[in-house]
Amino acid sequence: xxxxxxxxxxxxxxxxxxxxxxxxxxxxxxxxxxxxxxxxxxxxxxxxxxxxxxxxxxxxxxxxxxxxxxxxxxxxxxxxxxxxxxxxxxxxxxxxxxxxxxxxxxxxxxxxxxxxxxxxxxxxxxxxxxxxxxxxxxxxxxxxxxxxxxxxxxxxxxxxxxxxxxxxxxxxxxxxxxxxxxxxxxxxxxxxxxxxxxxxxxxxxxxxxxxxxxxxxxxxxxxxxxxxxxxxxxxxxxxxxxxxxxxxxxxxxxxxxxxxxxxxxxxxxxxxxxxxxxxxxxxxxxxxxxxxxxxxxxxxxxxxxxxxxxxxxxxxxxxxxxxxxxxxxxxxxxxxxxxxxxxxxxxxxxxxxxxxxxxxxxxxxxxxxxxxxxxxxxxxxxxxxxxxxxxxxxxx
Numbered sequence: 001x002x003x004x005x006x007x008x009x010x011x012x013x014x015x016x017x018x019x020x021x022x023x024x025x026x027x028x029x030x031x032x033x034x035x036x037x038x039x040x041x042x043x044x045x046x047x048x049x050x051x052x053x054x055x056x057x058x059x060x061x062x063x064x065x066x067x068x069x070x071x072x073x074x075x076x077x078x079x080x081x082x083x084x085x086x087x088x089x090x091x092x093x094x095x096x097x098x099x100x101x102x103x104x105x106x107x108x109x110x111x112x113x114x115x116x117x118x119x120x121x122x123x124x125x126x127x128x129x130x131x132x133x134x135x136x137x138x139x140x141x142x143x144x145x146x147x148x149x150x151x152x153x154x155x156x157x158x159x160x161x162x163x164x165x166x167x168x169x170x171x172x173x174x175x176x177x178x179x180x181x182x183x184x185x186x187x188x189x190x191x192x193x194x195x196x197x198x199x200x201x202x203x204x205x206x207x208x209x210x211x212x213x214x215x216x217x218x219x220x221x222x223x224x225x226x227x228x229x230x231x232x233x234x235x236x237x238x239x240x241x242x243x244x245x246x247x248x249x250x251x252x253x254x255x256x257x258x259x260x261x262x263x264x265x266x267x268x269x270x271x272x273x274x275x276x277x278x279x280x281x282x283x284x285x286x287x288x289x290x291x292x293x294x295x296x297x298x299x300x301x302x303x304x305x306x307x308x309x310x311x312x313x314x315x316x317x318x319x320x321x322x323x324x325x326x327x328x329x330x331x332x333x334x335x336x337x338x339x340x341x342x343x344x345x346x347x348x349x350x351x352x353x354x355x356x357x358x359x360x361x362x363x364x365x366x367x368x369x370x371x372x373x374x375x376x377x378x379x380x381x382x383x384x385x386x387x388x389x390x391x392x393x394x395x396x
Contacts, residue, residue: 018042025049027302031290041295061101063092071113075286076120076294080150087112089125091150099293106153111146117183117190118150121289122158125150126190126206128166128183133176141168141176145190147206161209164190169216171197186287187233189254199226201238205254212258229282231336232300236260239307241277244270247307249339264339264353266360268329269367271311278312278324284333303333326370335364 019038022045023030030041051058065081072081077099079092088107095101113127127146135141143166147159155162170176174197182193188207194200199222201215215222227239235251245268250260268277284305290297307329339353361367 015039015042019045022046022049023296023299026296027299028296029299031294031297033290033292034295036295044295058097059095061095063094063101063103065090065092071115073116073118073286075118076288076291078118078120080116080118080125082113082116083107089116089153109153113146114143115181115183117185117286119185119287119289120150121291121294123149123151124156124185124206125153126183126185128181128192130178135175135177137170137172137175139176140170141178142166143168143178143181143192143194145192145204145206147190156206158207159209160207164204164206164209164211166192166194166202167214167216168194168196168200173197182228184228184230184286186230187289189230189233191228191230191236193228197224198222199224201226201228203252208254210254210256212252212254212256213260218259225279227279227281229284229305230287231303231305231333232340233287235263235337235340237282237305237336239280239282241280244268245277245280245309247280247282247336249336251340262352264355266355267357268309269357269361274314275311278310279308280310281308282306283308301332301334301337305331305333305336307331328368328370330366330368331364335360 015038019030019042022042026045026049028045036044050056063079069081072079074080077094077096079094081090082088083090083105087109088105089109090103090105092103093099093101109127111127111129113129116125116127118125125148127148129144129146131142131144133141145164145166147156147162147164148154149156168176168178176196178194178196180195184191184193185206188205189212190204190206192202192204194202199215201213201222203212203214204210205212222238223240223242225241228236229239230236231249234253235249238248238250240246240248247266247268248262249264249266251263252258252260268280271277282305284303285298288297309327309329310324311327312324339355
């Protein structure tokens with residue numbers, strides 16, 4: 001029995017019902033980590049909803065950032081970035097209603113990270129560092145994941161192998177040149193997406209050091225312009241502009257050399273004959289472990305994905321219309337997760353489900369054109385589907 005369960009025992013049914021209704025309306029779950037009474041929780045939820053409805057801020061403050069910011073993360077109210085010298089790490093705890101703001105700097109990390117991911121609730125930071133060799137055409141290049149504690153910058157106490165190697169084989173055209181890297185953490189799993197001549201996805205269990213899958217090995221090669229996002233700690237999506245454009249849903253188990261299971265392929269809306277998808281980029285808020293002072297957390301099914309669709313037109317239309325356009329597809333996590341409910345994590349269906357746009361898109365998504373003055377959205381998305389109503393007004 002959790003501390004929250006003990007508090008709820010003996011509550012009047014009407015209070016319990018109101019709490020559950022408010023949590024559902026807000027797309028939240030109670031963490032059970034604070035000592036707030038049920039009535040205090042209920043008042044917090046109501047106050048939060050009213051503040052969002054009126055866009056009323058409790059306080060506003062400016063956080064100065066010194067130097068360049070080549071890599072950054074915003075998770076659980078903590079903004080982290082590298083310093084201007086490349087070997088330091090700055091964390092800024094943003095002020096909230098339950099904690100004051102403060103900033104700390106750790107210098108001389110003894111590495112120069114190219115990117116990093118954090119989960120403050122686990123006191124976790126994972127850096128990725130290249131081995132420093134020049135671009136190669138015959139030999140592989142090795143990147144290293146350094147699994148550390150955010151607070152001490154020492155090896156994380158739960159990491160059996162605190163340094164994990166990521167091997168990038170040479171491409172016949174691009175060698176070992178890596179034009180981009182994304183790093184994502186979901187509970188005990190870390191995924192690295194490397195954008196090379198052929199995109200490469202590598203997934204580890206960072207706690208026990210297990211290499212779960214590496215798309216560069218065997219028959220798992222990914223096409224160019226493939227992009228990645230977790231939908232749970234045991235499932236993810238891949239987006240691809242090939243063909244008519246699609247979103248592929250995979251599940252996996254935390255086992256050495258596990259082949260991810262292609263559960264479903266969601267087809268995107270069909271374009272005109274003179275248009276094609278150029279890129280399809282999914283973004284959502286980072287997965288996070290609730291901290292001890294967080295009374296609520298986003299429900300796993302209420303997470304929202306903003307998928308940026310870049311559409312390219314052929315030359316016949318360039319004289320009268322834009323060369324390209326941007327659209328935003330909003331999808332709730334529950335839509336993706338519903339295809340996993342029948343099979344469970346890592347369980348293979350008889351065959352991959354292929355779902356036409358007409359059977360999933362119109363009823364489970366919102367597709368909006370971009371604002372004329374913007375070409376991209378910020379990558380952090382924290383709102384639930386109810387709040388998308390506010391976004392819709394911006395486009396009307």
